[in-house]
Amino acid sequence: MLHAAEEIAQALGEDAVCYDHDVLEHHGHSDWSTSNSANRAVAVVYPKSTEDVSTIARICHRRNVPMVPFGAGSSVEGSFSQPLSGICIDFSYMDKIVAFHPDDMDVVVQPGLNWVDLNNHIASSGLFAPMDPSPTATVGGMVSTNCSGTNAFRYGTMKDWVLNLTVVLADGTVIKTRRRPRKTSAGYNLTSLFVGAEGTLGIITEATLKLAPIPQSTSVAVVPFPTIHSAAAAATALIRSGIQLAALEIMDEKQMEILNAHGSPTVRKRHWAEQPTLFLKFSGTAEAVQSDVSRVSAIIHDLTQGRAPFHFARTKQEEHDLWAARKESLFTMTSIRPAGFEMWSTDVAVPVSRLAEIIDWSKAECGKLGIFASVIGHVGDGNFHVAMMYDPRDKEQAAAVGRCVHEMMDKALEMEGTVSGEHAIGIGKKACLRDELGEETIGVMRSLKRAVDPKGVMNPGKVFD
Amino acid sequence: MLHAAEEIAQALGEDAVCYDHDVLEHHGHSDWSTSNSANRAVAVVYPKSTEDVSTIARICHRRNVPMVPFGAGSSVEGSFSQPLSGICIDFSYMDKIVAFHPDDMDVVVQPGLNWVDLNNHIASSGLFAPMDPSPTATVGGMVSTNCSGTNAFRYGTMKDWVLNLTVVLADGTVIKTRRRPRKTSAGYNLTSLFVGAEGTLGIITEATLKLAPIPQSTSVAVVPFPTIHSAAAAATALIRSGIQLAALEIMDEKQMEILNAHGSPTVRKRHWAEQPTLFLKFSGTAEAVQSDVSRVSAIIHDLTQGRAPFHFARTKQEEHDLWAARKESLFTMTSIRPAGFEMWSTDVAVPVSRLAEIIDWSKAECGKLGIFASVIGHVGDGNFHVAMMYDPRDKEQAAAVGRCVHEMMDKALEMEGTVSGEHAIGIGKKACLRDELGEETIGVMRSLKRAVDPKGVMNPGKVFD
Structure with missing residues (x-):
């Protein structure tokens, strides 16, 4: 080597x-x-x-x-x-914007480019790349894990925003998956095959990303509910209403407690109700946002007989402050982690109708372990994260956390869900993926892998064995 | 055999x-x-x-x-x-709805099901499958060609609406590409690999389709322009405005002439301006539609100094009648085809900024042939169709039409476009696909094909050789 x-x-x-x-x-x-x-x-x-x-x-x-x-x-x-x-x-030195085509609403970039930098750079054009994973993420990793984030409810996942990829194959051959039109039905969809393949089929060296117009107007609302179930029921009603929300997120009472106790000064400007809370983002024309806010408020009022107070941002500053609470939640949690403790953060997705049930179940299971655990969910997509803090030196506790995560995967599969909504498989979830798809479907993946990487040198040991 | x-x-x-x-x-x-x-x-x-x-x-x-x-x-x-x-x-006898999950907004169907029948069947739930290819199409073909239609501007293409597929492989093995959550980043995206593969990798026997809420309200507008260029420029301005139109279509002056001369009684209720015409569909909440209509009208008025008369439907009946003109256009054309004549209908897509140029070019080339040719375009996606009527018994004319189609493909490729926006490759466009992607990219497709169908028995002779 x-x-x-x-x-x-x-x-x-x-x-x-x-x-x-x-x-x-x-x-x-x-x-x-x-x-x-x-x-x-x-x-x-x-x-x-x-x-x-x-x-x-x-x-x-x-x-x-x-x-x-x-x-x-x-x-x-x-x-x-x-x-x-x-x-x-x-890919630190491959972080350039290669070509920007505002009239075609696309941009050609290198894999080392950070998405926040990209969006800052092109903001004056009125366009943006809508996927919002961790603010540290770069395009190559975003493509390779089929990332998403809070914007997925409106904009889909990374696969929906990649027009083409330049890929270096195992033996050094360079291919481009397709050209630059916004739609095509020409040949196999190689683009989507490399998206989410975690670098096991080839190395992405350039990507053409579709861009969306920056919404003219946005707003944010927060609504605390008595139970996770009632919050999830409200979310389902909102999804079915046809109102095109920009994001629909849930945070449990544990997360809200942390905000009050340890949030940034911005977040602690207000006292948060320590209840399961929906965070809603609205976007569109100014008129559309105004109309959506009042329709959503009416739906929630009807569903809860007025018992879930609907609070929406009255100013841009307040909008920023409310959403900051959602964005900071993971960082706040890691910042209070005791020395020597680890955080096991996991991610599953289920059909939307089963979300409340699996969140309830997960919270009960974590509760039995007597450790700190909290839930953040992209409720609009049936996708949620559980973060558990534990002491890895306590072997029994660590093993119990591992078992709990595994049972959560099994539960998601029972509900026809997936073991990974947006974090991919890596080395951590290979066994779960086999449970999810079965040996024959994995067998097809393995044949495809062998066809393009017969020596098995591309990111070996990931996704499946 | x-x-x-x-x-x-x-x-x-x-x-x-x-x-x-x-x-x-x-x-x-x-x-x-x-x-x-x-x-x-x-x-x-x-x-x-x-x-x-x-x-x-x-x-x-x-x-x-x-x-x-x-x-x-x-x-x-x-x-x-x-x-x-x-x-x-x-697949005529595999035309059933296997399971409908309104709360998860998805439906499991067999490949022989017609999409219009599907939508009629589930309409009372307030949900629909948004792809709108030919009204004759069935789900298996829609998936296998990655179809779209006028709704693609808002809703994307078929690949965006397939959650999972059950596929029979060459040797009879049955696999399911994934489970039923709305999002996933678990393993290779086999679903998207089979979508658009035209049955060359396996036979689709069941599909779970994502559904969308039926918009509360819709409206339609038509706007004639002096030139294709000015119509396309207006379309670009509308796309960039961030207004979420439901559809954005173009028909050239030839198509409009046909409507006046040979349209159905519904379509001939009005006299159409025989100019390049944009057809716009609006959808959303009633307030959003109203606001979108007035914003679009203002943008077009500004762009054309009021010279492009913006006519929008004042009643549901009028909305239906206006849109009928767009939907009937292909049928009207085939109905006036002289006996013995053939129609060559082709389909390319280019980056949106190049659409006006390639439509102009195509019309000029067809004009030189002295045959009837007309253009219908999904202008919002940079995708358009040219239909040419010719007499196949006139060998010279037939050859000239063939050359013209080929040159149109080359032109689209020069513009970084694709030789097939929504009609797939079949046997007709194999050579063009090679021009589009190059031997090395086709080589990857060939390796994938060999990996899952080593005997080459799945729909042989299609897509590539």
Whole structure:
């Protein structure tokens, strides 16, 4: 493997290869994740172009050396870890906007570009890339995990926003999945095959992303409910109403307690009701937003006989402050984590009608463990996250948390759900994916993998074995 | 091949297999299409279940006999033709709604179900399947061609509305691509791989479709423009405004002439301006529609200094009548086709900013041929259709039409477009697809095909060679 790194250094220059222990450590381990592997890459390499990546692939392929792409390192399922060592490919220097076509509403970017930077850069055009995962995320990782976030309720997931991909295959061959029209029915959908494949089929070196017009107007409302069930029932009624909300999120009473106790000064400007709370975002023309706010308020009033106070932002500042509570929730939680404790953050999705039931069930199970656990959900998509804090030195507790997560997956599958709504599979959920899809469907995935990567050098050990 | 048919008859009963000449002819040829092949299947078989299809596949696979799925037979690119003969699988008896989950907003259906029937059946729930290809189309064909239609501007294409598929593979193995949550990032996106694969990777026997709420309110407007260019410029301005139109269509002056001369009585209630005309559909809450109509009217007024008269429907009846003009256009055209003439209907898509240019170019080229040609476009997606009427007995004319279609494809590719926006590839556009994607990208598709269908028995001769 070291020979491969040396050959890469010869081809791309000494600067393009790093063996530093701390750098390898940073690229092989995440504090945010419980899915880490013991091994590390032998070197981190820094390509500057598709041609560089192709060169790296040719060298690694010839020498049978694993290649592991690295974006922001914010995966919580270990998608970038290196269980079989190999070469880690860091896209920090491939973070450019290659071409921006405002009239076609698309943008061609490199995989190392951060989505917040992208949106800041193009904001004056009135367009934006609507996916909103972790603010640290880069396009390559977003594509490779089929990410989403709070905007998914309105805008779908990453697969819906990728027009084409330039991909370096295992042997260094460069392909483009398709051209740049907004719609096509020409040939197999290779774009969607590489989206969500976690770098196991090829390395993404360029992506053309569809953009959406920035809504003229937005607003935010929060509504506390007596129970998770009543909140979820209200959410279902809102979805069925046909009102096009921009986001529909849920936070449980534990999350709301944390906001009051440990939120940022912005968030603590108000005292939050410590109850399961829906966060709603509205967007559209000014008239549409006004009309949606009053219709939603009426639906919730009717459903709850006026017992769920509907509070909507009266100013832009208040809108920002209310939504900040939702956006900061994960950071607030990690900031209060006791020294030595770990956080197991997991993610499942079920058909919308079953969401209240599985959230209730999950909260009851976590309750039995006597640990801190809270729920944040993209309720509009039937997708939710549970974060559990535990002491890994307490082997019994750690094992119980692992079992609880597993049972949650099983429960989601019983409900025809999925073991991963937006965090992908990585190394953490391979067994669960087999439970979800069955050996025959995994068998088809395995055949496809073998067809494009017969040597198994592309991000090995991920998704399935 | 006849042995395979006989073995299928033994397994599924004599009624399940048909050798009738007229039936074979009907299943192997389309008057709507210029992409027909000379061969016919040896038999048409009629499965009633996924198990039946699996049995058929096992028999054909063992005997190396091609399998060609047949839906409504409305493909214009010959997707269901049988260039290598084989067994044609007709899904007429697999046309059931298997399960309807209104609370999850999805429905599980068999491939032979017609989408208009589906929508009529579930209308009282307030939900609908939003793709609107030819009213004859069935779900299997819609999925297999990644269809769309006028609703694509708002709702995307078929791939965005398929949650999972049950697929019978070449050897009879049955897989389900995934479960039923609205979002997932678990494993490879097999669903999107089978969507648009035209039955070359497997046979779809069940599909779970996402549904959308029927908009509370709709309206329609028509706006004639002096030139295609000014109409396309207005369309671009509307797209960029962020107003969420339900559809944005264009018809050229030839189409409008036909409406006046040969439209149905409904359409001929009014005299249409014989100019390039935008057809706009609005949908949403009543307030949103009202506000959108007045904003769109203002944008068009500003752009054209009031020279493009904006006419919107004042009643439901008028709304229906205006939209009927768009929906009937293709049928009106085929009804006036002289005896013995053929119609070559083709379909390309380009980045939106290039649409006016390619429509202008196409009209000029067709004009040189001295034949009747007209343009209908899904302008909101950069996708348009050209229909040319010609006399196939006039070999020179037929060859010239063929050359013209080819040049149109080349032009679309020069503009980074696609050779097929929504009609798929079939047998008619294989060479163009190679031009579009290049040998290496087609090579990946070929590897995937070989991985799941090593004997090449699934709808052979389609998409690529």
